Amino acid sequence: MAILNRNDFKQYCLRKLGFPVLKINVAEEQIQDRIDDALERFQEEHYDGTEETWLAYKITQADIDNGYLTISDDILTVVKTMNLGMITSTGNDMFSYQYQFAIQNLSPFQTLDMVNYFMTMTNINQVHDMVNASPRIEHTRFMNKVQLYNGFSDLPVDSVIGLRVFRIIDPELHESIYTDIWLKKYATALIKMQWGNNMKKHGDVQLLGGVTVNGQQFYDEAIAEIEILDQELLTKYSEPVDFFTG
Secondary structure, three states: OOOHHHHHHOOOOOOOOEOOOOOOOHHHHHHHHHHHHHHHHHHOOOOOOEEEEEEEEOHHHHHHHHHHHHOOEEEEEEEEEOOOOOOOOOOOOOOHHHHHHHHHHOOOOOOHHHHHHHHHHHHHHHHHHHOOOOOOEEEEEEHHHHEOOOHHHHOOOOOOOEEEEEEEEOOOOHHHHOOOHHHHHHHHHHHHHHHHHHHOOOOOOOOOOOEEOOHHHHHHHHHHHHHHHHHHHHHHHHOOOOOOOO
């Protein structure tokens, strides 16, 4: 059965646990909480849980007065800024190096000196980085704040800066997220853990037909499955850790 939305996802997890053959002793609110837990883990650590993109942000007087930018709460992290009003070596106007280089060198009657082009571009970018350093930033996620520590006060009102961000993928807008195999396994394991936790408080539970279910065993099995999936997330589905120098 195809998984098209959150309800289909919930029903899939319950069927994995034995529903409707078995009664799953987990309240609806508990099921929704465990699905939310799985989604949060997926969005924060799985490489398919976020998208890397650039946002254009227009500076307001309120931003200058506050000393920080206010962004939406679906931004997981901000990693870089760029002044979009700045003409850089990567521009495509007639005064850029690329344009002048193309006019003078891209001819069918002569070979292109790629070494010279590469070295010139490297030198231009180094000079640009020296004289136009990006502001040092600090992102406070749960306050939706981005603080710029150098150069912020020099930005005029209505100037535009670019923010390189990782944005959380909203499952309500992109419901195909519910088809991810790791997410399905993880949510099922969390619901199973909740089921075992509910039942172990009452000892062994006897189902219709005389079958006895051990809540502690269910709980222990779920914990073991979650540990395996956590390790799998770390080794297979997470971006490598960046190295910082300086």
